Amino acid sequence: MAVLTIAAREFRATFNSTIGWLVLAAFLFLNGVFFLMWLTYFAEASAQFSGGAYGDVQLLLSEQLFAPFYGNVATILLFICPALSMRMFAEERSQRTLELLLTSPISTAEIVLGKFLGALGFVTVLLAGLLYGPLLLWWWSTPDIGALVTGNLALFLVAASTIAIGALFSSFTDNQITALVVTVSVCLALYIIGAVGDQDSIWGQISILSHIDDLFLGGIRLSDVSYFVGLIGVFLFATHQKVESYRWS
Amino acid sequence: MSMIEVQNLTRRFGALTAVDDLSFSVGQGDIVGFLGPNGAGKSTTMRMLTGSLGATSGSVTIAGHDIATDARAVQRIVGYLPETPPLYTDMTVRSYLRFCAKIKKAKSPNQAADNVIDRVDLGAVAGRLIGHLSKGFRQRVGVAQALVHEPRLLILDEPTSGLDPNQRVEIRALIADLAKGDVTVVLSTHILPEVEAVCGRVIILHQGKIVAQDTLAGLSGADQAVRVVVARPSDDVGSALSALPGVLQVKALDDGAYRVEANDDVREAVAACVVGFGLLEMGRDQAGLEDVFIKLTRSDRGA
Numbered sequence: 001m002a003v004l005t006i007a008a009r010e011f012r013a014t015f016n017s018t019i020g021w022l023v024l025a026a027f028l029f030l031n032g033v034f035f036l037m038w039l040t041y042f043a044e045a046s047a048q049f050s051g052g053a054y055g056d057v058q059l060l061l062s063e064q065l066f067a068p069f070y071g072n073v074a075t076i077l078l079f080i081c082p083a084l085s086m087r088m089f090a091e092e093r094s095q096r097t098l099e100l101l102l103t104s105p106i107s108t109a110e111i112v113l114g115k116f117l118g119a120l121g122f123v124t125v126l127l128a129g130l131l132y133g134p135l136l137l138w139w140w141s142t143p144d145i146g147a148l149v150t151g152n153l154a155l156f157l158v159a160a161s162t163i164a165i166g167a168l169f170s171s172f173t174d175n176q177i178t179a180l181v182v183t184v185s186v187c188l189a190l191y192i193i194g195a196v197g198d199q200d201s202i203w204g205q206i207s208i209l210s211h212i213d214d215l216f217l218g219g220i221r222l223s224d225v226s227y228f229v230g231l232i233g234v235f236l237f238a239t240h241q242k243v244e245s246y247r248w249s
Numbered sequence: 250m251s252m253i254e255v256q257n258l259t260r261r262f263g264a265l266t267a268v269d270d271l272s273f274s275v276g277q278g279d280i281v282g283f284l285g286p287n288g289a290g291k292s293t294t295m296r297m298l299t300g301s302l303g304a305t306s307g308s309v310t311i312a313g314h315d316i317a318t319d320a321r322a323v324q325r326i327v328g329y330l331p332e333t334p335p336l337y338t339d340m341t342v343r344s345y346l347r348f349c350a351k352i353k354k355a356k357s358p359n360q361a362a363d364n365v366i367d368r369v370d371l372g373a374v375a376g377r378l379i380g381h382l383s384k385g386f387r388q389r390v391g392v393a394q395a396l397v398h399e400p401r402l403l404i405l406d407e408p409t410s411g412l413d414p415n416q417r418v419e420i421r422a423l424i425a426d427l428a429k430g431d432v433t434v435v436l437s438t439h440i441l442p443e444v445e446a447v448c449g450r451v452i453i454l455h456q457g458k459i460v461a462q463d464t465l466a467g468l469s470g471a472d473q474a475v476r477v478v479v480a481r482p483s484d485d486v487g488s489a490l491s492a493l494p495g496v497l498q499v500k501a502l503d504d505g506a507y508r509v510e511a512n513d514d515v516r517e518a519v520a521a522c523v524v525g526f527g528l529l530e531m532g533r534d535q536a537g538l539e540d541v542f543i544k545l546t547r548s549d550r551g552a
Contacts, residue, residue: 001351002351002352002354005351005352006352009337009348013339016339016340017339095337095338096331096333097335097336098335099296099301099329099331099335100335100349100352100394101352102300102301103299103300103301103324103327103329104324104353104354105320105321105322105352105353106321106352107321246301247300247302247303248302248303
């Protein structure tokens, strides 16, 4: 119950903030442009491949449009989610409102989980705002609904992980900008670290990038989903420990 | 039954000992004032009473619940106003108080919020954003937040700081009103008249230690003290006053003023006694607590 109360407040607070609307606008605009770009590319490529030297080749929407588009969205999420998570605890610390939560008869776990869910709710609105593009395609074609679902699941998991990471760094500082910069750096590192080795190496295993490719193409694997769930769990637990430590410092 | 039981409470921040081996108890329905200079450990002690800060050692028991093991039970019955009111400036007064009522587990949260808005007289600003309110209103919203779940113990850290005299009087009246309803109140302040106006008992802190705890009268050195000013001061005035029944001590002050300490109300006798020396002024002596406070908390004390 208290979790939902805190989540609802967090969700509304994001809509009450300038940064919330900036994020919403930037996210929808950039991704709108990307979608248009990939759609144009897809249309041109389809025209080239049909009836060409290779015969009639059908390009798949899921492979040639959704996957690269969602790849772009995921990259943008890496920058935008930290802007949502940065205020989570840093603002409460600088405004001294955390004391209200810490002296209320609710557990630290409820505080952390509530704030996490509130931010996640906002991201869900963002992702829902992107659905119009793919859904419009039904007018002309029948895209693979499975790839659409798993692609959005992947985006949701990337966003949730980034917010969990952001929650931890937000809990370390009074300064939202510090939280933002550190979170973006860590997420970016986690994203590209796979380039150090191949996908089966340890670097590939801990990289976000190597766990989203299959999801974008419609393949759902337990190992990929549990990677994200684990990542979220570890960072939320660390955040919980940090917030709990406020009572001792 | 005692509401607060504190035993050997100590809190260190690194090398600094902010609260040093504090023991005291507060009875149900009491109004107790924490008095002390800045940095005496008032806020730290209050934070430990509310569960927002853990103790280094010692124990805090509130209404029979140990705060170290049963903090949630304590927090249900404690209302707390920190030094800086914890306000979300992007919310309206009403939605903020509803939020507070919910997380503090009030029985019917929306009703509780409306009730406290009436009680603290916030009806006129209930729909406004907290960020747009004046300092006095913000402080009142802070008090409302502490009251919203009808706590049995109220802990107020400098509840009147930054308020103008009218607002101070209002807050004091509110506190006195609460105490009538059997709410226990612990408040900190460094405004001495405030303590005299509302508190039944005072705990004076200095450098993390209790240097005095007593009723106001007890601290002033006598149950009653009267200050008189006469037109023609002389040794005779002093000796005449000392001879009155019930008088413990007479001090000659500057400009013909005398301080008469006694066991009970001797104003009538004093007036009759000094009228021949040209009585100019007379009243209860308010300077007592200030003297005690300064004597006990001078920073060079014991150094």
